[in-house]
Amino acid sequence: MDKLTTYSFFDVMGELFSEEISFAVTNTEEYIFYRASKRINLKISPGDPVKEGTITFKALQSGEKTSEFISRDVLGVPYHGIAVPFHEDGKIAGCITAIYPALTEARSVVTLKTADGWVPVSYEEIYYIESKNRRTYVTSSTHTGTNKNTLQEFEFTLPKDSFIRCHRSYIVNVKQIKEIYLDTHSTFVLSMKDGQLIPVSQSYSSYFRKMLGF
Template identity: 60%
Template sequence: MQDLKLETIFDAIGELFSDEASIAVSNTEQYIYYRPSKRIDLKIKNGDPVREGTIAYKALTENQKVSEFIDRDLFGVPYYGMSVPLCQGGEIKGCVSAIFPTLATGKSVVTLKYNDGWVPVPFSEIMYLEASDRKTHVVTEKCSGTHKYTLNEFDFLLPKEDFVRCHRSFIVNVKHIKEIYPDTHSTLILIMSNQTKIPVSQSYTSYFRKLLTF
């Protein structure tokens, strides 16, 4: 193992995810390695600076794992990224980022399994999604059905301006929230437009309040 070069290791990691994820490695100031995937290429070059607003910049400045959507303003294409700081002797030396395509491009509907068939539903009609019994249940204005994607996969698919993760088991459409009430232990309860009560867990409450500015 001592004879292996870091670039060889990164190439092998990149090959594992070559169909979906691009891999970028940076020090605290600039990128030192980049391998594009077949699905998304941010055109990063070795020596390019780590720009403010990127997933790498956020991991470096926040000194923690970061995963979120980044809009098209920075690289010309939107992407979903995960980045982890590289620390040595208690000091940040850089970070590794995995860059995924956003599945929302060109899509505006979710096709649900309903009775013995399927129903295409526009994003705007989805009220919330719930992970239950090893299935993802999608509740809409007109019907409820199931989908093969997990909630994590729906985090890629659904437009971030309308849909918010509020619990490990729920994603809600903020345009279908009717009321919000405080609950025990700094949590919240959402009353949806169909009167369903949905919890906002403690780990998501601060994030949820920040997004909805209250």
């Protein structure tokens, strides 16, 4: 693709993201495209170097999909990000990054819709959150129900020291894990305190081990 076509392609990709999400594309050293959202603007311009400490820098360094919160100390604005490196001829050629506003929520409960109505449950009571049949199910020690948030939205609003994405369909409360078993292909199975077995997929296994320190 020539330069004009490439930028048009990036702009169309930006349309796929919600109005709350900014979108950036880099090569291995600098930004080549940036589209700010209505909710968050990191004030990046094409040609700016990829700064150390950003989610994009971390993904380029690790060579893996990276998802975490970045404090305001790095770019002056706190944000959550997902960065995915891409390759050409077997080498990392750049990175695509989705940038989300840092959501600060005073509440420490998740409200579940059940057959009898709505029930708030505390974060500590939650065992795991599952995406199934286009709905989000929350299982806790007291209730099981649905919630309007997606797993991606939960991933950015739940406390990072307790909740970890371990699979495209699951987020688990690490304080509710009873045991971790080695599974095939260097992945894991989590035995939760409610007796449920939750898989850790291969794409999340290294991130999961890093977060739990083993």
